[in-house]
Amino acid sequence: MSIYSSFKQKNDIERLVFLINSEAKETINIMEICGGHTHSIMKYGLNALIKDKINFLHGPGCPVCVMPIKRIDAAICIAGLPDVILVAYGDIMRVPGTNSSLIKERAKGKDIRMIYSPLDIIKIVGDKSNKNKKIVFFAIGFETTTPMTAALLEEVITKKIENVFFYINHVLVPPPINAILDSNDSLIDGFICPGHVSVITGSGIYSDIVQKYKKSAVISGFEPYDILSGTLLIVRQINDNNPSVEIAYKRAVKEEGNKKAQDLVNKYFRVRDEFEWRGFGNIAKSGLRLRDEFKYFDAEYVFADELKALELNEDFKENTGCKCGEILRGKLKPVDCPLFGKVCIPENPVGACMVSSEGACSAYYKYRNF
């Protein structure tokens, strides 16, 4: 039995759909926070199977989508500095900045490289022709991905590598969720919480959702069975009037998370006072930065003058018709955006939610299941 296939068996799915449809008393609004969940829901048509009882609202858990335009512009600025090799995950390469994107800048001749893993950076360092280059890692991602950036920094320090720098854009899941729940018009009854973030953090980070806001928080995996069993647990919590944090992905998520990864993140990172999110504006204590003792590895410190000049001179602009902001807050669905599927298509994306393979607009367009 493969670990994969057993979580999408037809009879199990039918059973869960039956239970959800028969147990839910009225329509329940569930936000799935993670873009990976949005994709699974659309790919397997889960939204359609339970559409009379469950309204899925798509959350801000796509790190590419929430990156504000000025951070993209800053990465483009760093890539243009002398002797810089900018290194980034593939997901962020096509996201439009004010005037350009990393992939367009690469086509124009800038040394911008796509990596699959931070470990690839060690290979770039090992190439002797890069000896005098400054290799800058445009690090993005939620709690899932931050430990791997920390692991790279640890390796850089251990191996006494002096030409790798970090442009840190790591963000945290709970602050935008709290921001959504603080807005008066929030309709959400419960959350499907991100499985792989929770592998690292454990289940404790969702305690505010339950204690402060009295909403359900169920951690789920990404197969159809995982998402539907998480949904059923939310239905039952609502029926019992008992909002709590539950793990519906126990094969991967431990209550305490991965302590070793957490310790490594705490060793190198501190929480910023605030960080700007696309669609939200500034959110307090929502992003990470390297600790001061590692500032010589921090691109925001090393290239502070250049980034300051960019800030003063550039007029950061987003396309005004694009509804990414509202979509990321669960206020609108992709089909509510006037650009969706007309001007904004995967080949010519206007907003980040269409660019990123994890964005809600990309999922809607790809699976046409709405």
Place this chain on the structure above:
Amino acid sequence: MCLAIPSKVIEIKGDSTVVVDTMGSKRLISTMLLEERANVGEYLLIHVGYAMQKIDEKEAIESLGLFKEIENKMNMG
């Protein structure tokens, strides 16, 4: 972005490195973030080149057994 793929350990290399099989393709993975030693035959969750956690097969099987209490009710319905 937070995609993590279950992959089977097929060989242990020294220095926090193992070879895994991800849907038929083999790759080298760092295990430096794992809290326990990885063993051949186990499944690991892999994210951007690092193993983040072992997959607990016992829990996997147990979770598939949940919600079956209603089987009879469904057949009758």
